[in-house]
Amino acid sequence: MRRRPVDRVEAGRCRAALTLAVLLALPLGARAQGATWPQHSRERPLPRVVDPGRGALPVPPPADAIVLFDGHDLAHWVTDSGAPATWHLVPGQAMEVAPGTGEIRSKDTFGDVQLHVEWASPKPARGKDQDRGNSGVFLMGKYEVQVLDSYDNVTYADGQAGAVYGQYPPLVNVSRPPGEWQSYDIVFHRPHFDAAGKVTAPGRFTVFHNGVLVQDDVSLLGPTSHMVREPYTAHADRLPIALQDHGHPVRYRNIWARDLEPKR
Numbered sequence: 001m002r003r004r005p006v007d008r009v010e011a012g013r014c015r016a017a018l019t020l021a022v023l024l025a026l027p028l029g030a031r032a033q034g035a036t037w038p039q040h041s042r043e044r045p046l047p048r049v050v051d052p053g054r055g056a057l058p059v060p061p062p063a064d065a066i067v068l069f070d071g072h073d074l075a076h077w078v079t080d081s082g083a084p085a086t087w088h089l090v091p092g093q094a095m096e097v098a099p100g101t102g103e104i105r106s107k108d109t110f111g112d113v114q115l116h117v118e119w120a121s122p123k124p125a126r127g128k129d130q131d132r133g134n135s136g137v138f139l140m141g142k143y144e145v146q147v148l149d150s151y152d153n154v155t156y157a158d159g160q161a162g163a164v165y166g167q168y169p170p171l172v173n174v175s176r177p178p179g180e181w182q183s184y185d186i187v188f189h190r191p192h193f194d195a196a197g198k199v200t201a202p203g204r205f206t207v208f209h210n211g212v213l214v215q216d217d218v219s220l221l222g223p224t225s226h227m228v229r230e231p232y233t234a235h236a237d238r239l240p241i242a243l244q245d246h247g248h249p250v251r252y253r254n255i256w257a258r259d260l261e262p263k264r
């Protein structure tokens with residue numbers, strides 16, 4: 001029998017210890033909700049496919065919303081380094097991930113927020129699994145609601161469209177076909193930390209995908225991440241929203257936010 005190299009065994013032990021430490025640091029409700037399956041388990045049941053019906057898009061921003069993108073310019077967005085965003089603009093319509101240019105971040109910062117985002121997977125569809133229409137909406141730049149072409153495309157449950165990536169699969173799969181506009185309506189409550197940096201209240205997500213509830217007030221286990229559960233680390237009360245460049249030309253339009261924790 002082939003033995004596993006010692007460093008992999010050690011890495012596995014470290015991961016297990018880290019996961020345990022993260023779980024023990026969380027309130028009981030969060031543990032009960034999200035930690036029952038290994039991350040990215042292909043055994044985890046896939047959400048049922050449900051036709052979302054014909055919802056009307058775009059959804060106009062309410063009067064008190066901050067419009068982050070209306071199709072006309074990328075003025076509200078910058079790169080990681082703070083330079084002007086260079087994703088492609090389809091004037092009057094959309095912006096499109098320019099693969100290889102990196103994520104973009106909002107200049108505005110938010111804590112608790114209601115966020116509306118419309119997005120469309122590339123058409124024709126290319127690739128499969130995670131390599132198909134992958135992007136993401138990151139609240140506070142750390143907590144991802146996955147964007148993926150999950151129309152007739154199987155991947156692990158906690159990595160499909162509407163998932164809180166690596167933690168919570170969507171309750172149902174209400175994905176529209178590639179090229180069709182879809183919507184996320186996200187209610188996010190930021191995590192809170194005490195003076196020592198320990199989390200006192202986890203972040204929480206409620207998400208509607210194409211008008212259908214897919215995340216029902218779930219408690220974040222920590223920052224969303226791939227292959228490893230990262231523990232919370234204390235951060236500012238307000239941070240930018242980020243959109244992910246995962247190498248696929250996903251389109252976005254009509255992005256607006258209602259600040260639920262306005263600056264005083």
Ligand code: MG
Nearest residue numbers: 134135136147
């Ligand atoms: Mg993603």
